[in-house]
Amino acid sequence: MGFIGWSQVKEEPLDSLSQQYIIMEGDSILQSSIALNEVYVFGKLNFSSYNEKLRYYILRRKTMKVYPYAKLAAERLVALNDSLENIKSKSKKRKYTREIHRYVEDEFSEELKKLTRTEGQILVKLIYRQTGNTAFDLVKELRNGWRAFWYNTTAKMFKISIKEEFHPDKVHEDYLIEDILQRAFAEFSLEKQPSVLEFDYATLTDIWKEKSQSKK
Numbered sequence: 001m002g003f004i005g006w007s008q009v010k011e012e013p014l015d016s017l018s019q020q021y022i023i024m025e026g027d028s029i030l031q032s033s034i035a036l037n038e039v040y041v042f043g044k045l046n047f048s049s050y051n052e053k054l055r056y057y058i059l060r061r062k063t064m065k066v067y068p069y070a071k072l073a074a075e076r077l078v079a080l081n082d083s084l085e086n087i088k089s090k091s092k093k094r095k096y097t098r099e100i101h102r103y104v105e106d107e108f109s110e111e112l113k114k115l116t117r118t119e120g121q122i123l124v125k126l127i128y129r130q131t132g133n134t135a136f137d138l139v140k141e142l143r144n145g146w147r148a149f150w151y152n153t154t155a156k157m158f159k160i161s162i163k164e165e166f167h168p169d170k171v172h173e174d175y176l177i178e179d180i181l182q183r184a185f186a187e188f189s190l191e192k193q194p195s196v197l198e199f200d201y202a203t204l205t206d207i208w209k210e211k212s213q214s215k216k
Helices: 050-085 090-113 117-131 135-142 145-157 172-187 201-214
Strands: 002-006 018-024 027-033 038-042
Touching (some): 038 172, 050 090, 050 172, 117 135, 117 172, 172 201
Antiparallel strands (some): 002 038, 018 027
16 A cells, blocks of 8 residues: 655756746745655555455566566657657658668567466556556557467467556456556665556556445
8 A cells, every 4th residue: 555755856956946036015035945856655564365365476576577568668659659759751761660660570589478367467457557558559569460460369368458447446456457567666776657548656556446346
């Protein structure tokens, strides 16, 4: 469980602060303020059973493993879109897109093949968290609809849907994944990359706390 807190910061020279003058009866008063980064203070993890605890830590291991791939996918997508904006010719855009796709495949295909089914499904969810697009839509955009269909059909053979989205407000496992990420970011064991999705971790925590209490 978590709540929002604010950290103390080291004093800095006055000119590094945001300054505001207020005029009061002819006298000017200098007001200085410091913008503090929002941080989360996490409570101790509590589990109702050993199996629940085991499930969380297995999920943690898998999430920590695949998150860097989702982060990199988002970075590649941003770089690709930025480059395509400067390319006017449609044929050159298609050629550049194919080159990027081949580069990504050559760089990570062997590593991704080593993922388990559940790791692959978590990766699909995290790709949606970081890009706002399903893996299916990304493949469809970068190649064509038929290839996206084929990727999805192949994935289904291993019980993986590349159309999976990420909804930590509705799916408990997604919330657990978000909890794992937020704790890892706070510990600096994962490099934080903001999600394109709009949700607040503290609010999510309250939602699932209320759901848990309502079941009792």
